[in-house]
Structure formats: structure tokens, C-alpha cells
Amino acid sequence: MPNPPATLDALARIGWQGTLPAEEDGTRIARVIAQHRAGYELHDGTTAFNAQPAPRFLKPDVGPEARPAVGDFVRVTPAKPPLIEAILPRRSLLERAAAGERHRRQLIAANIDTVMIVCGLDGDFNPARIERYLLLVEGSGARACVVLTKADLAGDHTEPMAIVRERVPATVDVIAVNAKSTASVAPLLALLGPGTSSVLVGSSGAGKSTLTNTLLGETRQATQSVRANDSRGRHTTTSRALILLPSGGCLIDTPGMREIKLTGEETLDGAQFADIDALAAECRFGDCAHHGEPGCAVRAALDDGRLCTERWHNYLKLRDELAAAAESLEAQLRRKSESRVLTKALNKRLAEKYGRQ
Known part of the structure; x- marks a missing residue:
């Protein structure tokens, strides 16, 4: 783990906003960019490194909302391996109820400015599902943007655009794109400027990973074709991961959600x-x-x-x-x-x- 404390400029590159909190002896600030079964991956604005949660985060009575999530800024001690000791206050948090009968929370992303609700203009098109996502976003502290992908395959998409526009608030942007075209996704860059953080949510096969690759300018996220009969895809993205974009913003790609359960x-x-x-x-x-x-x-x-x-x-x-x-x-x-x-x-x-x- 690097020794010098992260600077404000470095942390701003990974989405930190505002002034830095007071330093605490022996700890430094980094951001959670991925979570795996073996632990967490963090970034301090300069370098990515692995870390483990402090033992208290692993206690059975600690709820998911009290544990580190992708997008969190955390304090880390320079142990071997580095330990996440504290979660800094969140400016926003997107969550849903986990699948199953037991009431538990599932954190999707923390400290985000924009939630991009991705929906394909094919068999994936579902205005009711978009409304459900918007209900989750309303209480998160982030703004929503509806991104309708596969505009190149839909032909004249005036009607589905009008349907969505009728069913979402006027303050929510609705943008139709060809996720494979750099020119087509350019309008999204206004939401992905330096210091911003966005998260992509939507069904498998909606085009989240394709959109991520286009915004990156390189193929980093795996993609797969969808089934012809229902436009469903398989889970090509299996975990949440925060990616630094050339535009200066941070983008979190997420696995496809089959169930959008309200909390x-x-x-x-x-x-x-x-x-x-x-x-x-x-x-x-x-x-x-x-x-x-x-x-x-x-x-x-x-x-x-x-x-x-x-x-x-x-x-x-x-x-x-x-x-x-x-x-x-x-x-x-x-x-x-x-x-x-x-x-x-x-x-x-x-x-x-x-x-x-």
C-alpha cells in the first residue's frame, strides 16, 4: 500500500467532493472500487490496492448498510493487508431490498451523483420497470437519467421515447443511444465530467457493459449477445466495479437485476x-x-x-x-x-x- 496520504486532487479524480476531513493518525482515505469474496479493492486516486474489512464489519448483527459498499470513501490503516477501519459519511446511497422473504438491504452504490437507468429498445423495453427504478432513485440522494439503448436496432424510436417521457418526471433526462457508437453516447458525457460518479442499472442484456466499453474507448467489460425470443442477456458483469473514465468521471457498472425489490x-x-x-x-x-x-x-x-x-x-x-x-x-x-x-x-x-x- 502506498505510504503518502492521498491529496485532495488525487481523491477528486476518484469522485471526492468538498474539502478533506481532518486526518486521523495512522489512517488514510481511499475509495472502494470493487468488492470480492476475498475482500475489497480500493483506489486512492493514484494507485489501486486490496484491503480487508476490520473484524467488526463481519459481525452477524452488522447490517449491510453499515458495511463498506462500492463507491464508499473509507479510512484505511496501513496494516498487512490494509484494513478498512471506518466508512466516511455518504452523500448518497442507492439500495434495494435483497431477494427472498427475509427483509435485508442490498447496497448497489454509494456517493453517486447520477443513476443511469439502462433499458433496451427491444424486448427489454418496459416502462413499468423504469418507474420502479425511479422510485428507488428518488430516496437515494442522486439524480436519475433514463438511457434507452439499441436505438440503432429500433428504427423510428419516437413512440417509445414518447411513452417514457409521459411516465417520468420532466426533471429526468431521457436519452436514446446506440451504445456501440462514440458519437451517439456523447450526450451522456455531460453527466460524466471530472469529479462526478454515476452508476448503471438495468436488466441483463440491456447494454450496460457495451455502454461502459464505449465510454471507456476500449473493451474492458465482457459482453454477450441476448436471446432472440425475449432480448434477455446472461450476467456478463458479475460484480459491481467502479471504473475511471477518460472524461474524468467515475462509472459503476453493475450486474443485471432480475428483481427490483422495494425496501x-x-x-x-x-x-x-x-x-x-x-x-x-x-x-x-x-x-x-x-x-x-x-x-x-x-x-x-x-x-x-x-x-x-x-x-x-x-x-x-x-x-x-x-x-x-x-x-x-x-x-x-x-x-x-x-x-x-x-x-x-x-x-x-x-x-x-x-x-x-
């Missing part, structure tokens, strides 16, 4: 569905269920085409899923609290009977 802490009252909230506020009755009540502004908008039926159905689906996820989260927190109370009571009884050790 339960997202809300539907943000910009993503602001128009539906506005319509609901115009209903005659404050407790309108929008099923057929007189004076329902939502039903009127559905009937006259101002509100897209598919979008409304997706809104209801997300609402129900959020309610279930929030209930699951609350139940899990309640069980943890009850377990701590029982453990404390048991320890007290043991201490009274046998004395404190």
Missing part, C-alpha cells in the same frame, strides 16, 4: 407520481378510493386519457408492494426489539443467579 421506505408522494397525487387532491371526497365514487378526479382522468391506464395500474401495484414491504420491515424491527429485551432479561437473571463474570 419499504420509498414513498409515492415524490415527483415520480406527483400528477396522480394532484388528481387525488381534486376528488370530491377526501377518502376517495378511486373505484367509482362520484366526483373522482382520478377516474375522470383515466376516462378521458389524461392519465395512462398502464401507469395507474403500476402505481397501484407499487403502492400495495410498498405497504407490504413497510409492514415486513416494521415486523422485523419489532422482533429485533423483543429479542434484545429477552436477551437483556436473561442476562440479568443469570447475573443474579451466578454473579457477573
Whole structure:
């Protein structure tokens, strides 16, 4: 591991923003650029090196959100191997609920400025999935950009562009590209300037790795063709990795996501569905269920085409899923609290009977 502490200029090259925090004896700052089963890969703005997490990060009761993630800036001690001792405060964090019945978080990327939601203009095209991604992004602290790939194969893509534009907030950029063409992806460079960090998310086969290679100007990420019947791809990217781009920005490529599970802490009252909230506020009755009540502004908008039926159905689906996820989260927190109370009571009884050790 290099000895001199990383400078502000060096850390800015890997996405650090603002002034440096006060130095702490024996530690230096680096950024997590990859996570493997054997440990982490870090970069200090000059050199990449391997590191291990401090033992406290590996305790079973430490949740994923309290462990280092790709994109994190961390303090490292010069041990052999170097040890990650602390995670510096995050300016943003993109996460989802992990697959399975147990409620756990999966961190996707930390300290990012832009989440690029990649969707192919082929069988991968799915506006409802884009809305789901946008719901995750809203609470992350990062901005969203929808990147529609395979524009070269789609012919006239005016209609799908219009569909997406209708279903996302006006503040979200929607850009159609040929991911293999340097000229076509050039508009994305405005989001990938020096000191910025972006992450690519989307399904397998959407073109994330191809887009990464084009932005890099070289073939570094493996790519594979998609199945002809459904445009699905295999997981060519198997782990998250932060890559330094010639434009000066940092880009995190991620494996394709088959399931975009909500954490339960997202809300539907943000910009993503602001128009539906506005319509609901115009209903005659404050407790309108929008099923057929007189004076329902939502039903009127559905009937006259101002509100897209598919979008409304997706809104209801997300609402129900959020309610279930929030209930699951609350139940899990309640069980943890009850377990701590029982453990404390048991320890007290043991201490009274046998004395404190």
C-alpha cells in the first residue's frame, strides 16, 4: 500500500467532493472500487490496492448498510493487508431490498451523483420497470437519467421515447443511444465530467457493459449477445466495479437485476407520481378510493386519457408492494426489539443467579 496520504486532487479524480476531513493518525482515505469474496479493492486516486474489512464489519448483527459498499470513501490503516477501519459519511446511497422473504438491504452504490437507468429498445423495453427504478432513485440522494439503448436496432424510436417521457418526471433526462457508437453516447458525457460518479442499472442484456466499453474507448467489460425470443442477456458483469473514465468521471457498472425489490421506505408522494397525487387532491371526497365514487378526479382522468391506464395500474401495484414491504420491515424491527429485551432479561437473571463474570 502506498505510504503518502492521498491529496485532495488525487481523491477528486476518484469522485471526492468538498474539502478533506481532518486526518486521523495512522489512517488514510481511499475509495472502494470493487468488492470480492476475498475482500475489497480500493483506489486512492493514484494507485489501486486490496484491503480487508476490520473484524467488526463481519459481525452477524452488522447490517449491510453499515458495511463498506462500492463507491464508499473509507479510512484505511496501513496494516498487512490494509484494513478498512471506518466508512466516511455518504452523500448518497442507492439500495434495494435483497431477494427472498427475509427483509435485508442490498447496497448497489454509494456517493453517486447520477443513476443511469439502462433499458433496451427491444424486448427489454418496459416502462413499468423504469418507474420502479425511479422510485428507488428518488430516496437515494442522486439524480436519475433514463438511457434507452439499441436505438440503432429500433428504427423510428419516437413512440417509445414518447411513452417514457409521459411516465417520468420532466426533471429526468431521457436519452436514446446506440451504445456501440462514440458519437451517439456523447450526450451522456455531460453527466460524466471530472469529479462526478454515476452508476448503471438495468436488466441483463440491456447494454450496460457495451455502454461502459464505449465510454471507456476500449473493451474492458465482457459482453454477450441476448436471446432472440425475449432480448434477455446472461450476467456478463458479475460484480459491481467502479471504473475511471477518460472524461474524468467515475462509472459503476453493475450486474443485471432480475428483481427490483422495494425496501419499504420509498414513498409515492415524490415527483415520480406527483400528477396522480394532484388528481387525488381534486376528488370530491377526501377518502376517495378511486373505484367509482362520484366526483373522482382520478377516474375522470383515466376516462378521458389524461392519465395512462398502464401507469395507474403500476402505481397501484407499487403502492400495495410498498405497504407490504413497510409492514415486513416494521415486523422485523419489532422482533429485533423483543429479542434484545429477552436477551437483556436473561442476562440479568443469570447475573443474579451466578454473579457477573
